[in-house]
Amino acid sequence: MASSSKSLSGYDRDMAADRARTPDHLSPRGLLVVAEGLDGSGKSATLDGLARWLERRGREVRTIAWEPSELVARAAADLRSRTALTPRVAALLAAADAQHRIGARVSRRLTAGDVVLADRYAWTAIAREVARGLDLDWSGDLHRSLPAPDIVLYHRGDAGSAVERALATRPASVRSAAVGAAYGTFVERLLAAFDALAERARNGLGMPWPTRVVELDVGADPVVNARIVRDAVRPLVEAGGSGRAA
């Protein structure tokens, strides 16, 4: 996904000049664009399209995925430790893991002036924790030290279609009515949590950080959505990442 363009654009020259005269922690940073939403809502396709568009404009682009926490996965796989893995403990372990594995990586890229596209980010972790019964404010606060996105592209679709899409790819045993109903309830809770996070961001009360949010209707024409995304990101790119909401 990395751009092959090595020539210094005007922006990059400015960045280099700025870096030369300011200490690291004051350097102007790149741009963090985050795609959020339920499974199968088209986040990856949106970011692929956006990456190509940005690279054509000469920007260095890095795409990262919000990988599940290794600490939590290891605990869940072990019968003895699984009993201790309550939602709160899992949330704290995952937040520590994200701080170590994702926060540091994104910070480095942003300090280098790159555009970072994140296929899921903190909202996904928060929505999952809220769906498991944790408080949104407490859970959101855990991720406050991660670099704040300049913009969140919220892919909003209805819960029913998301459940159908997810179950269609699973074996027949998983598609049973009981599993489908339980999963459906979980997805509805996820959607409510995503909606709450988007609503807060729109009202300037973004959690864990203030950020711009653009809502994309998953059912809409992909060409229209791609245009909405480009129109939202263009001014941020032209502002060189300095048009941050936070």
Add this chain to the structure above:
Amino acid sequence: MTTAATAPGGQVGGQVGAPVAGPGRHGLPGVFIVLEGTDRSGRSTHVRLLEQHLRYGGRGVTRTSLATSILAAGPIRVAKHERRMDPVETVLLYAADLAERIEQVIVPSLRAGLVVLADRYVYTPMARAATRAVDPDWLDRLFSFAPPPDVTIVLDVDAATALARQGRHAPGRYEAGMDLGLSKDALKSFRLFQDRLHEWFERQTPRYNFSPIDARGTPEVVEALIEPAVDVILDAMLGHRPGPGVARR
């Protein structure tokens, strides 16, 4: 965690907290006693002595210590071993360790009416993070899930005494605060860092209602300050339990 107050009225010099009648602020029938203090304050020794004293007195006791959870103790060890010093990551791991022990050990024991003795609680991770410039209000919110102790005894030892107790043994990198760049010399860094922690505990005494106790004396002297004060609190909260009548040891 501004609500995490101990029994009111803690003072230096042996009077540890005024007794609290009835169930503690955590709302459970047991009694929750925390011993805090900087490194080399004698904390682990006194937790052990107090546990013995209470058991001999006929109390049911559960002891729990920092970084002993099933899920977080390993990752904490690995992070230290790899010298990862991000204060936010570290405090989140300690919070996971506490959350597990609160859910699996502390709350069930309090619910069962036992005395829970904690060798350090939320305050040590908070102190270490706060001295590394982590926002104190965020730390309060992070640990808001932690039930407030009935009394938090802080073993008060100045950095010079801690250093003398450390002797010539090199302190751990984390305990010496080497990541803060206070000094390249581990022992000097240890003294400067412990001084900062000591200051933090002193400053936060009214906020968290700590009951500091002068712990510069010999273990016998300090023990003679802690035990009667704890007995008064337990008698008031759980009722008097005549022990075997023979001093332990």
